[in-house]
């Protein structure tokens with residue numbers, strides 16, 4: 500597996516990514532909503548979780564596996580879904596999927612990905628999960644789910660936390676809006692980042708597009724922005740979730756859950772797992788941190804598979820999340836900084852860094868098996 504010793508942490512990769520990516524692309528990945536307090540609180544909340552080490556134990560061998568939905572993943576973290584991934588770095592989605600397949604960790608492809616879902620299923624056949632933004636039209640949803648099933652996706656992840664499009668000020672200031680129109684400022688930023696531009700605007704990678712849903716755009720007079728707005732439900736209802744449950748016979752997960760009532764409702768509907776998430780601080784600036792919501796989820800933890808994302812940047816954070824009850828943690832921006840910094844090789848670099856950090860943290864804490872890390876390590 501590739502490892503470049505100049506970038507030993509995700510923070511180092513982020514600094515390099517910021518230099519290599521055009522500003523509008525970096526800001527799209529890095530930005531949160533409103534004043535970005537929620538995004539900052541996510542980090543602070545993980546950092547505030549204190550774990551007490553136990554010594555006088557043999558930790559020469561560690562077991563980092565996470566068993567989820569009848570599959571043994573080699574490591575307890577995965578790649579979170581990212582819309583417009585190839586805009587962040589050319590062919591980023593393939594690189595991330597390939598690295599996930601090599602590392603045997605889950606890769607979640609976004610509905611709004613810029614690589615066809617059928618292609619990614621071939622790149623990561625053993626670890627591919629599909630994230631669904633629920634289409635308003637039932638017939639479109641049925642067709643999309645048929646394609647996802649046929650392609651061989653193992654788990655369906657329904658994102659519920661986007662009842663309304665987010666107003667992200669950095670994106671607005673950068674002129675990043677639909678339909679894409681290249682502003683003079685963007686042209687300047689692209690000129691300053693020739694590697695990104697060369698690959699993005701030539702046949703090597705191609706200009707990013709919403710390839711999975713393009714076929715459903717039937718009205719020629721409908722602009723892209725309107726199409727995207729009209730495409731997804733403005734608030735996924737319980738009834739629709741129940742319909743998805745009937746249509747999808749594999750493992751079903753909902754993503755973006757924060758309130759205990761929503762967790763209980765989801766369980767009643769029959770979902771198999773939840774991803775506690777505030778979308779990385781990108782939807783509601785006042786949202787509770789994922790560390791907080793995980794504590795709230797403790798009462799249902801035994802009944803379902805609890806996973807988490809938002810603000811995790813180190814292996815220590817992943818162990819902290821496990822101590823709070825998450826069986827697996829997803830990372831969004833951490834993986835983006837990898838590809839932004841080092842291109843395709845960066846995806847492997849992130850997996851390597853997080854693997855190494857999880858392992859060292861477990862040993863330091865006196866725990867040889869990730870699955871056994873629990874609240875008994877939390878500071879009393």
Ligand SMILES: Cc1cc2nc3c(=O)[nH]c(=O)nc-3n(C[C@H](O)[C@H](O)[C@H](O)COP(=O)(O)O)c2cc1C
Nearest residue numbers: 528579580581582609658778779809810830831832
């Ligand atoms: C640039 C970007 C695009 C995203 N696109 C999606 C998406 O298409 N679907 C989705 O469910 N979540 C999306 N998310 C949210 C991530 O899946 C995940 O919840 C979040 O990134 C976790 O926080 P972290 O970036 O701090 O790790 C996106 C996040 C970012 C940063």
